[in-house]
Amino acid sequence: MQAISEARPLQGKVAVVTGAGRGIGRAIAMGYAKAGATVVCCARSAGEIDETVALVTAAGGTAMARCADVADLASLQALFALTVQRFGGVDIVVGNAGVNGPRGTVEDVDPVRWAAAIQTNLVGAFHTAHAAIPHLRARGSGKIIFIGSGMRKAAVAGTSAYAASKIGLWKLTEVLGVELQQYNISVNELIPGPVKTGMTAFGKRPFPEGEWVKEPEDLVPLALFLATQPDVGPTAQSFSLMRRAG
Numbered sequence: 471m472q473a474i475s476e477a478r479p480l481q482g483k484v485a486v487v488t489g490a491g492r493g494i495g496r497a498i499a500m501g502y503a504k505a506g507a508t509v510v511c512c513a514r515s516a517g518e519i520d521e522t523v524a525l526v527t528a529a530g531g532t533a534m535a536r537c538a539d540v541a542d543l544a545s546l547q548a549l550f551a552l553t554v555q556r557f558g559g560v561d562i563v564v565g566n567a568g569v570n571g572p573r574g575t576v577e578d579v580d581p582v583r584w585a586a587a588i589q590t591n592l593v594g595a596f597h598t599a600h601a602a603i604p605h606l607r608a609r610g611s612g613k614i615i616f617i618g619s620g621m622r623k624a625a626v627a628g629t630s631a632y633a634a635s636k637i638g639l640w641k642l643t644e645v646l647g648v649e650l651q652q653y654n655i656s657v658n659e660l661i662p663g664p665v666k667t668g669m670t671a672f673g674k675r676p677f678p679e680g681e682w683v684k685e686p687e688d689l690v691p692l693a694l695f696l697a698t699q700p701d702v703g704p705t706a707q708s709f710s711l712m713r714r715a716g
């Protein structure tokens with residue numbers, strides 16, 4: 471019995487992963503399902519999350535796909551309500567959905583696209599937590615894991631939308647961690663470093679020198695670590711897979 475629970479540390483848990491249609495979100499959804507969790511996969515487009523669910527099912531896991539746009543609070547509230555109705559509760563929330571945002575200096579960038587990136591990466595993470603908290607509290611404990619970025623520590627011309635969204639996400643992580651500590655709900659940030667996904671247009675743009683360039687699956691051990699910490703475990707912390715200091 472011990473071997474089974476060690477191999478499936480998330481058995482009996484229900485996880486919601488935003489942006490689970492491809493890239494990092496899909497890898498975490500697959501990793502959690504293999505660890506025994508029931509996984510609810512969301513993204514704006516149906517085709518890719520259906521594919522993620524098919525991959526989970528083929529591997530012997532349980533998953534459900536549901537379209538939701540994190541920029542729209544109502545669609546996330548509906549997602550969590552359906553999750554609780556179908557699976558009885560929510561234990562783990564991975565706020566992963568994100569976009570690269572427009573490139574361009576503050577002077578030249580399209581203001582509408584700039585605001586849209588903030589709406590997805592930062593306001594979307596707030597919506598995800600806001601919609602999830604009542605259900606996590608009802609469960610008596612829980613984990614929120616936000617996928618941050620090392621870009622929040624850098625100042626690279628032309629990247630203000632993405633960088634501002636991710637530094638805001640980090641402050642959201644810290645404050646929310648403090649707010650939810652009393653309810654046994656931890657809130658932590660996972661910084662992936664460069665990962666070969668559609669977002670990074672792998673092969674078309676160089677990655678920073680000296681970095682560990684990862685496959686999405688390389689994030690799964692850290693995502694599992696954060697999902698399996700005890701209720702008194704770390705909260706309001708940042709966990710990074712980068713090699714650069716600072």
Ligand SMILES: NC(=O)c1ccc[n+]([C@@H]2O[C@H](COP(=O)([O-])OP(=O)(O)OC[C@H]3O[C@@H](n4cnc5c(N)ncnc54)[C@H](OP(=O)(O)O)[C@@H]3O)[C@@H](O)[C@H]2O)c1
Pocket residue numbers: 488489490491492493494495512513514515516518538539540541566567568569590594617618619620661662663664665666667668669670
């Ligand atoms: N790749 C990297 O090197 C890297 C490094 C550091 C941090 N990150 C972060 O990791 C996260 C995932 O990135 P990725 O590289 O895996 O990107 P990706 O391959 O482009 O996947 C992004 C996922 O998010 C979904 N999504 C985008 N906007 C959404 C919205 N408004 N509502 C719901 N779902 C939405 C996408 O599906 P739809 O388009 O169908 O909605 C897709 O499933 C992002 O937060 C990103 O900032 C990535």
